[in-house]
Amino acid sequence: MPVSPALQLIPHRDSGVFLYIGKGILDGKIPYLDFWDHKGPLIYYINALGLYFIQDSYWGVWFVELFSLSIAAILGFSLMRDRFNASFAFLSTVAWMLAFGKALTSQFGGGNHVEEYALLFYMAQIYLFLRKRKNTANLGSFFFIGFFAALCILLRPNLISPLIAVYLVTLTEMFISKQGNRVGHFQNLLMLTFGVGLTLSMVSLYFWQRGAGYDLLHDVISYNLSYSGSDTNYLGAFVDSFRVLGVINVVGLAIWALLVFYSKKLIPNMDNQLLVRFLVVLMPIEIVLSLLSGHGYIHYFISWLPALGTLLCVSMAITRTYFENNDVLFFKRYGWAIPCIILIVQAAPLIKDLQIFFPVISDKSNSGNLFLTDGMRSPEWEDMKSLYEIAPEGTQVIFWGNEVKYNFVMNLPSPTRYIYIYPLMDSEYTTNSMKNEFLSAIKELKPVIVDIQPSSVPPVKSLAKWMRYPDVLPVIYYVKDNYHVAREINVISYYYVDNQLWTLAHKWTILVHN
Numbered sequence: 001m002p003v004s005p006a007l008q009l010i011p012h013r014d015s016g017v018f019l020y021i022g023k024g025i026l027d028g029k030i031p032y033l034d035f036w037d038h039k040g041p042l043i044y045y046i047n048a049l050g051l052y053f054i055q056d057s058y059w060g061v062w063f064v065e066l067f068s069l070s071i072a073a074i075l076g077f078s079l080m081r082d083r084f085n086a087s088f089a090f091l092s093t094v095a096w097m098l099a100f101g102k103a104l105t106s107q108f109g110g111g112n113h114v115e116e117y118a119l120l121f122y123m124a125q126i127y128l129f130l131r132k133r134k135n136t137a138n139l140g141s142f143f144f145i146g147f148f149a150a151l152c153i154l155l156r157p158n159l160i161s162p163l164i165a166v167y168l169v170t171l172t173e174m175f176i177s178k179q180g181n182r183v184g185h186f187q188n189l190l191m192l193t194f195g196v197g198l199t200l201s202m203v204s205l206y207f208w209q210r211g212a213g214y215d216l217l218h219d220v221i222s223y224n225l226s227y228s229g230s231d232t233n234y235l236g237a238f239v240d241s242f243r244v245l246g247v248i249n250v251v252g253l254a255i256w257a258l259l260v261f262y263s264k265k266l267i268p269n270m271d272n273q274l275l276v277r278f279l280v281v282l283m284p285i286e287i288v289l290s291l292l293s294g295h296g297y298i299h300y301f302i303s304w305l306p307a308l309g310t311l312l313c314v315s316m317a318i319t320r321t322y323f324e325n326n327d328v329l330f331f332k333r334y335g336w337a338i339p340c341i342i343l344i345v346q347a348a349p350l351i352k353d354l355q356i357f358f359p360v361i362s363d364k365s366n367s368g369n370l371f372l373t374d375g376m377r378s379p380e381w382e383d384m385k386s387l388y389e390i391a392p393e394g395t396q397v398i399f400w401g402n403e404v405k406y407n408f409v410m411n412l413p414s415p416t417r418y419i420y421i422y423p424l425m426d427s428e429y430t431t432n433s434m435k436n437e438f439l440s441a442i443k444e445l446k447p448v449i450v451d452i453q454p455s456s457v458p459p460v461k462s463l464a465k466w467m468r469y470p471d472v473l474p475v476i477y478y479v480k481d482n483y484h485v486a487r488e489i490n491v492i493s494y495y496y497v498d499n500q501l502w503t504l505a506h507k508w509t510i511l512v513h514n
């Protein structure tokens with residue numbers, strides 16, 4: 001609910017990009033060919049699907065998110081119930097979902113992130129790999145593991161930790177198993193590779209046939225390689241994961257460390273040794289890949305939750321086995337309290353955060369937002385709508401920086417596929433053709449430019465600050481010489497983060513061609 005359109009009436013920055021491109025897909029446009037962005041293509045088509053169901057609103061996208069999360073929870077619960085028991089499965093599933101909720105309420109604008117949809121594909125891979133099998137060869141399961149792994153890659157290329165873990169663990173199983181079982185493991189690996197390759201090949205063919213194949217590779221692969229390591233706050237990001245994810249992160253990583261050294265002693269059941277080996281391999285790979293860029297954005301931690309939830313379930317099973325084997329009377333009487341305490345500690349920060357939403361939900365003047373309608377606008381809408389006096393709906397507008405969400409919610413299309421300026425600011429990535437294309441669009445179409453400040457992107461009229469970005473200077477000079485300020489409006493944006501209502505004041509400087 002906190003990230004639904006009922007309470008987050010204007011989507012956050014990343015979501016705005018996905019929604020805008022998703023709407024373009026419904027209008028017959030192609031990602032990368034008609035829009036520049038560096039995420040995998042699947043996120044745009046998921047948004048297009050949600051917008052298809054409920055147009056002119058992102059309620060449909062929210063329902064797709066809810067469905068995806070629900071199926072992920074069911075798969076995780078089913079796996080842990082079959083491996084351990086229903087009680088542990090239920091408690092660990094609730095715990096990771098509470099951590100998921102906290103991750104959403106800990107950032108300025110949550111929901112509709114690639115990691116949220118990846119939860120379903122992660123859980124599907126883990127379920128198919130770790131469910132109990134009768135035979136070594138399980139070709140159907142491994143094909144679909146490859147299929148779901150490819151879907152993760154199509155969301156974001158570094159969402160591959162389950163795939164890597166499956167490869168490594170299966171290779172290990174192949175070499176340590178009896179001679180007769182090695183063929184079965186090898187066949188599984190072949191089918192896994194086929195599942196990944198076939199899915200990616202079909203998607204690649206789709207884009208190549210539409211003339212967008214090169215742009216896909218350039219936008220997604222080249223830019224992300226340039227982006228990776230652009231910040232180096234790896235330790236700070238890792239430490240922040242404990243604040244965001246809470247006790248499940250502490251317990252999960254602690255039990256992972258114990259399993260690295262004492263797995264056979266802690267989990268003597270041979271049926272669960274495969275699960276243990278998989279988790280031991282999966283967790284560090286996931287942490288490294290998710291923090292590869294060095295930025296440590298909060299939504300990156302969401303993809304840790306399938307592994308952490310399963311590790312929490314393992315910790316409950318280990319604790320019960322230890323106390324039962326040592327005939328501890330206290331545990332027999334009060335053992336049920338341990339997981340309850342974990343849940344309470346896990347839930348407390350989220351409940352505190354949610355308190356700020358209850359008055360908003362119960363406010364009758366806001367009740368229109370709880371239905372499938374956009375009849376009730378965000379408070380900042382009253383400030384924003386004066387832009388229509390200069391740029392009516394359908395007018396081509398560049399929101400300077402990365403504020404594509406306003407292109408979406410105000411129905412003001414961008415005149416260029418470079419819907420935000422970040423790629424042009426990266427001297428290692430941008431090309432002359434990109435710079436010329438962007439400048440030509442401004443010269444030929446004369447769009448309205450809305451410079452929203454403060455921002456991580458310098459003001460368009462601040463020549464001195466743009467000296468750091470020589471690739472953008474031709475655009476800056478052209479705007480300086482050919483545009484004038486038509487109006488300035490003050491817009492207050494509202495965010496509910498960490499049990500606080502934050503108000504961020506922005507000045508919108510509206511520039512029009514002379």
